[in-house]
Amino acid sequence: MCKSTLSGNSARPLEVTYNLSKSFANPTPISVLGLAISVSTLGCDLMGWRGAGGNGAASTGAYFFMGGLLMMLGGFLEFILGNTFPFILFCGYGGWWYSYGATLQPFFGAYGAYSPDASDPSKGLEVAGFNATFVELSLTISFALLSGAFWELALGNASVASNLQTAGGAFLFVAGIAAWYILLAITLSSVGFPFTFPLGDLGGFLTKKERLDSDASA
Known part of the structure; x- marks a missing residue:
């Protein structure tokens, strides 16, 4: 919501109110869509369904253009609407998906730099130094x-690492x-569908600081 003052021919300026939430579509669904597709595909890859593997490298495109692009785009649109928390959340996770996708791309040389064999960069995925670096992504x-x-992969415990990876994928x-x-x-609510699905309301448990201050002053 923003206000603009127009000084027309009248002696008193006119105040016009612009409601950005009515001028723009709800950006939240596209961010959630990017998250849903990326998380679902990576989860299936990490659980090894139908023989999937490779740290989810087969879904690199989804990480870039769904998880990364859509979440970053939705985050910046939330910023325009003045929604700070969704902006931080979506841009933060969007950046993570970009980072993860880039790590799996041979072009960036993230794992190739660790490979003991220059002719086979993928062997860098098995080196202790590369796997230990991924601890920072929790x-x-x-x-x-x-x-x-x-x-555990960095320590050479392949069996334990496989179990942890499957649990993480789950x-x-x-x-x-x-x-x-x-x-x-969110989509049903945004288009004015006659019924919606419950999401839970924390309004009864958490109260904004502004409301607490107004109640205290009253």
Whole structure:
């Protein structure tokens, strides 16, 4: 919501109010869509469904153009609308998806620099130094499990690393299901569908500081 003062021919200036939320579409669904697709595909890859593997390298395109692009775009649109928390959340995760996708791209040489064989850059994925670096990517329970998997790989414990990777993929898959549910609920609400799906309201548990201050002053 923003205001502009127009000084027309009248003696008193006219105040015009612009409601940005009415001028622009709701950007949240595209960010959630990017998250849902990226998380779902990575979860399936890490769990090894149908023989998938390679740290989810087969879905690199989804990480760049769905998780990265859509979440960053939605985040900046939330910034324009003045929504600070969604802006930070979406841009932060969008940046992570870009980083993860770039790591799996041979062009950036992230794992090729660790490879003992210059003719086979993919061997860098098996080197302790490369896998130990991934410990810094622990963001949620799933990412923490994945960090543990890379840590165990760095120590040479392939069996433990495989179990941690599968568990991390399972948590990502569950997060993907939740993201698809949220996307459906937000989309139905945005287009004015006659019914919506419950998402839960924390208004009864958490109160904004401005409201607390106004209640205290009253």
